[in-house]
Amino acid sequence: MLQGKKIILGITGSIAAYKAATLTRLLLKAGAEVQIIMTDDAKEFITPLTLSTLSQKPVLSKFTRNDSGEWNNHVQLGLWADLILIAPASANTLAKCAHGICDNLLLATYLSAKCPVAFAPAMDLDMYQHPTTTANIKKLESYGNYIIHAASGELASGLEGQGRMQEPEFLVEELVDILSVKKKFQGKKVVITAGPTHEAIDPVRFVGNHSSGKMGYAIANSFAREGAQVTLISGPSSLDQPVGISNFIAVTSAEEMFKGAEQNYGDADIIVFAAAIADYRPKSVAKEKIKKKAEDMSIEMEKTIDIAKTLGEQKQKHQLNIGFALETENEEANALKKLKNKNFDLVVLNSLRDENAAFGHNTNKVKIYGQKGLLTESELLSKSKVADIILNQIYKLSI
Structure with missing residues (x-):
């Protein structure tokens, strides 16, 4: 399904980040190569060690690696990927992507990407329905990004409604559909x-x-x-x-x-x-500003x-x-x-x-x-x- 595809999985600060473990396994099972980039807030919900073990790659989150000063090149990451999936995509990350704010490695990679980008939002009901969130989602769609809209169900707050990140199996199917669509002028x-x-x-x-x-x-x-x-x-x-x-x-x-x-x-x-x-253009261009003198002027x-x-x-x-x-x-x-x-x-x-x-x-x-x-x-x-x-x-x- 995704054989040989290079996918960046961006994980942000949401309780739904725990689903990233299953999502990573499913992506690899489908034949994809997965590079995970986490925000610092995402580490509060799932550990980089778990995800690096599952993805068989070091998990990236900083612009530099440890204390060596070696650079995690966001430009190269953006060019490497066949697709970027940000799942879960928090309200904060949606807003930053929509407005070009670039204060972490995931956002820098998004702004450098030449490939399709998909967002799978996850947040509480009222946050998802807030006018700023809906406006940010529309803005991201207008840029050509894919939005895998949240599902309805029981939320972490105890409320019931739309805001749950779609299940990993559904997300994998969506990525297959996105990558199988041939654009009209691809490569032209x-x-x-x-x-x-x-x-x-x-x-x-x-x-x-x-x-x-x-x-x-x-x-x-x-x-x-x-x-x-x-x-x-x-x-x-x-x-x-x-x-x-x-x-x-x-x-x-x-x-x-x-x-x-x-x-x-x-x-x-x-x-x-x-x-x-x-x-038409003036046959000669004056080197200095032409001063107002006569009643008429011809060029x-x-x-x-x-x-x-x-x-x-x-x-x-x-x-x-x-x-x-x-x-x-x-x-x-x-x-x-x-x-x-x-x-x-x-x-x-x-x-x-x-x-x-x-x-x-x-x-x-x-x-x-x-x-x-x-x-x-x-x-x-x-x-x-x-x-x-x-x-x-x-x-x-x-x-």
């Missing part, structure tokens, strides 16, 4: 451009647009959840880096974005040109490089190029023209005529065109939902 290399570019006029001013980067970032999130190795090349944006991406390249100008895209294009399987790149402009068209000319047979068209008139005709001229496999049409769509909004409404015309269109949805629709169309082309 994806490059995404996102956000605006700022083309300098002088050290203070620039030519730009209203793009926030939200659509491109949502697409990056969706690809990462589906197993892709994502490189996101982003113009100036206030958004947080998407969780789970492999590489983030921050740029300012169209020229910088081109260099980042060109460097990563050759190895990519899928390239999504979601950035709103300035079409001589020149074209920026057309990144999608330039890289489209280098496109290989196995590659898929996906473009965006933001239009205000002759929308379909302009989108189809881009599809052809820039060697796109798909083009996603945004219309500025659609209320609460495109730049700056959390929602979007799109039409997706392929070589045979309109493939699908969406209602006004969250950009994360629109991203999933776009990925489904890309997936159909990739299989």
